[in-house]
Amino acid sequence: xxxxxxxxxxxxxxxxxxxxxxxxxxxxxxxxxxxxxxxxxxxxxxxxxxxxxxxxxxxxxxxxxxxxxxxxxxxxxxxxxxxxxxxxxxxxxxxxxxxxxxxxxxxxxxxxxxxxxxxxxxxxxxxxxxxxxxxxxxxxxxxxxxxxxxxxxxxxxxxxxxxxxxxxxxxxxxxxxxxxxxxxxxxxxxxxxxxxxxxxxxxxx
Amino acid sequence: xxxxxxxxxxxxxxxxxxxxxxxxxxxxxxxxxxxxxxxxxxxxxxxxxxxxxxxxxxxxxxxxxxxxxxxxxxxxxxxxxxxxxxxxxxxxxxxxxxxxxxxxxxxxxxxxxxxxxxxxxxxxxxxxxxxxxxxxxxxxxxxxxxxxxxxxxxxxxxxxxxxxxxxxxxxxxxxxxxxxxxxxxxxxxxxxxxxxxxxxxxxxx
Amino acid sequence: xxxxxxxxxxxxxxxxxxxxxxxxxxxxxxxxxxxxxxxxxxxxxxxxxxxxxxxxxxxxxxxxxxxxxxxxxxxxxxxxxxxxxxxxxxxxxxxxxxxxxxxxxxxxxxxxxxxxxxxxxxxxxxxxxxxxxxxxxxxxxxxxxxxxxxxxxxxxxxxxxxxxxxxxxxxxxxxxxxxxxxxxxxxxxxxxxxxxxxxxxxxxx
Amino acid sequence: xxxxxxxxxxxxxxxxxxxxxxxxxxxxxxxxxxxxxxxxxxxxxxxxxxxxxxxxxxxxxxxxxxxxxxxxxxxxxxxxxxxxxxxxxxxxxxxxxxxxxxxxxxxxxxxxxxxxxxxxxxxxxxxxxxxxxxxxxxxxxxxxxxxxxxxxxxxxxxxxxxxxxxxxxxxxxxxxxxxxxxxxxxxxxxxxxxxxxxxxxxxxx
Numbered sequence: 001x002x003x004x005x006x007x008x009x010x011x012x013x014x015x016x017x018x019x020x021x022x023x024x025x026x027x028x029x030x031x032x033x034x035x036x037x038x039x040x041x042x043x044x045x046x047x048x049x050x051x052x053x054x055x056x057x058x059x060x061x062x063x064x065x066x067x068x069x070x071x072x073x074x075x076x077x078x079x080x081x082x083x084x085x086x087x088x089x090x091x092x093x094x095x096x097x098x099x100x101x102x103x104x105x106x107x108x109x110x111x112x113x114x115x116x117x118x119x120x121x122x123x124x125x126x127x128x129x130x131x132x133x134x135x136x137x138x139x140x141x142x143x144x145x146x147x148x149x150x151x152x153x154x155x156x157x158x159x160x161x162x163x164x165x166x167x168x169x170x171x172x173x174x175x176x177x178x179x180x181x182x183x184x185x186x187x188x189x190x191x192x193x194x195x196x197x198x199x200x201x202x203x204x205x
Numbered sequence: 206x207x208x209x210x211x212x213x214x215x216x217x218x219x220x221x222x223x224x225x226x227x228x229x230x231x232x233x234x235x236x237x238x239x240x241x242x243x244x245x246x247x248x249x250x251x252x253x254x255x256x257x258x259x260x261x262x263x264x265x266x267x268x269x270x271x272x273x274x275x276x277x278x279x280x281x282x283x284x285x286x287x288x289x290x291x292x293x294x295x296x297x298x299x300x301x302x303x304x305x306x307x308x309x310x311x312x313x314x315x316x317x318x319x320x321x322x323x324x325x326x327x328x329x330x331x332x333x334x335x336x337x338x339x340x341x342x343x344x345x346x347x348x349x350x351x352x353x354x355x356x357x358x359x360x361x362x363x364x365x366x367x368x369x370x371x372x373x374x375x376x377x378x379x380x381x382x383x384x385x386x387x388x389x390x391x392x393x394x395x396x397x398x399x400x401x402x403x404x405x406x407x408x409x410x
Numbered sequence: 411x412x413x414x415x416x417x418x419x420x421x422x423x424x425x426x427x428x429x430x431x432x433x434x435x436x437x438x439x440x441x442x443x444x445x446x447x448x449x450x451x452x453x454x455x456x457x458x459x460x461x462x463x464x465x466x467x468x469x470x471x472x473x474x475x476x477x478x479x480x481x482x483x484x485x486x487x488x489x490x491x492x493x494x495x496x497x498x499x500x501x502x503x504x505x506x507x508x509x510x511x512x513x514x515x516x517x518x519x520x521x522x523x524x525x526x527x528x529x530x531x532x533x534x535x536x537x538x539x540x541x542x543x544x545x546x547x548x549x550x551x552x553x554x555x556x557x558x559x560x561x562x563x564x565x566x567x568x569x570x571x572x573x574x575x576x577x578x579x580x581x582x583x584x585x586x587x588x589x590x591x592x593x594x595x596x597x598x599x600x601x602x603x604x605x606x607x608x609x610x611x612x613x614x615x
Numbered sequence: 616x617x618x619x620x621x622x623x624x625x626x627x628x629x630x631x632x633x634x635x636x637x638x639x640x641x642x643x644x645x646x647x648x649x650x651x652x653x654x655x656x657x658x659x660x661x662x663x664x665x666x667x668x669x670x671x672x673x674x675x676x677x678x679x680x681x682x683x684x685x686x687x688x689x690x691x692x693x694x695x696x697x698x699x700x701x702x703x704x705x706x707x708x709x710x711x712x713x714x715x716x717x718x719x720x721x722x723x724x725x726x727x728x729x730x731x732x733x734x735x736x737x738x739x740x741x742x743x744x745x746x747x748x749x750x751x752x753x754x755x756x757x758x759x760x761x762x763x764x765x766x767x768x769x770x771x772x773x774x775x776x777x778x779x780x781x782x783x784x785x786x787x788x789x790x791x792x793x794x795x796x797x798x799x800x801x802x803x804x805x806x807x808x809x810x811x812x813x814x815x816x817x818x819x820x
Contacts, residue, residue: 111521316726595800
């Protein structure tokens, strides 16, 4: 069988998205005896669920781990829950859609807990020396939308991993650091790839 | 000539100190035509200045870059200033000394600006893709004490670099991350070593 | 009819709890034509749901707004969701109970969205000049447990408000501020009381 | 004699500045037997020192406490040091001047420690129940420039207090709080006024 791992294209002011690079790096690898299918999703509220449905239809994965960028976080964060709320807060999506406290699915459940083993994934990450934590909120942007759609619409083990910037990405995001301005936290791409691989492995077992 | 690069031994609740590892890694390397002398300082207010004086006396360095751990920071931080204040705040030093708003040198200057090229160092770090920034406060613990002593007592180009945790160190510092607790920011040791090497190179030029 | 407003007794290292004081201040007041019943809950995973059930049984409120302390937050935070997870993370409850990633109700829903008007409450708070925001996570301690229990077990409009420290409470929490240590954010008790009153009013309308 | 207390006009994206309101509130009051002269400074690197010199020349104060806004801080912060560096970092001054790592006074000292009793001021603030701390960096904008100029050019007891937003100011600064966005920390104006009054009193004694 396969394991589906998605990332996102760049969005907002960000020129790159580490989740896209992680998904491309893992595409084609074998994890826990499964072939990883790496795919990149659009940052568009209206398209995320359909793209995921098409990928699941095509690849019939044993588990799905979607990933996205959460600038400002210091770790690989494994999300515990997705809620039935779309809100772009301050950053419109890439189609310039900016929902405000709208339900994802008016007939859907209020929320779903991730069905990959969240706590075990974080423990496996920490055992591997990778900074990681359980997160209790995936926000209300496309990342939460993806996880909610996976859990509401599909009978598959599914989870979501938020990734910090890479060091190069943090440098690109920095505001006048040579003058005392701020620079976000980061983890190197190789550590992020190994982190998501570890979550896929835990999910597959 | 030589370049002196110091780190610190572990202190407080920390089991390791990346600055010690960076100093050991750089010891013996050649940077900008100079041999790096890597040394590890005690985290003791009463001994830092004497140890630095002995090292400078022995090695007559072209420049000194002292380094230390600043858990919670996200970058390689190049310090701009050292102030004539010792204060252990909440963490006594390794000899259990805990000064409170005391002058380092009652006859000394209020403060000294670092004499390595601070802004150029940060620019060189960013050019190398290493998260970095200028910092306007080295605190009031042994790190500030070291930089103040270098600048007050010695006629040598001197600066200080605060380093974040390594990923392994951040994992060790984390409070119940598998349950949603916090994990500090980090940079891998190799990036920290390359960062301090870059500052030494900029200081030597 | 009545409006039920609960706070919590002190817990962990905290000597006071602003939510207790807010609930006591509002007890007996008339808001939107309803009498406010202010009550103080124990910080015990095993007792919160039963105490709430008894209060609802006795007072048959038109709406319930539970409140609790979230040290470190800067605002009156109106919670959007409660999840079916108990986890004490790093702070055991007052009965020294320390659940780890356990379901609140093994047969219950994964999560519930608050049924008071969350967004309208925050807008009303901001209109009144009170720092406020929607929060997407009530954590996994007794606060989340209370909101989950209200929404899972009772057919009543229910919500939760996290409160920051009062200035006096922030001073008590501070670590060596006279030496440069940290002090948490705060809002004065009067503003907190007016904030929770505003949420009760919005919930009642 | 008099006590001089300055605030700043609004700057950058801020519509108001609590330090201006604090200075106006204290103007004309009697503190420790001295009349307070409250004055509002321009946020212009080129004019701050001259305005302060004119005020000192006119009023011959027993002590000067300058104040300014530091959005993001949680407390009344009493600054320990001013450094001989102007850097606008990311926010030009109100004359659109944007210095980059430039000395304030090419012939001046590297830095000066504040000459009001900093630690005693913070202790008095905490005794009064006002969140406060010692700060080791006044930044490199006009606030630092003011304190450096006072200490470099005048033989008067001088200090600087950074103030957070007021609750109303924090609401105005908030980014989409009704959708989950951020809101800075705050302290009510009355507490800020009492805080600066307390520092003036401590400085006068």
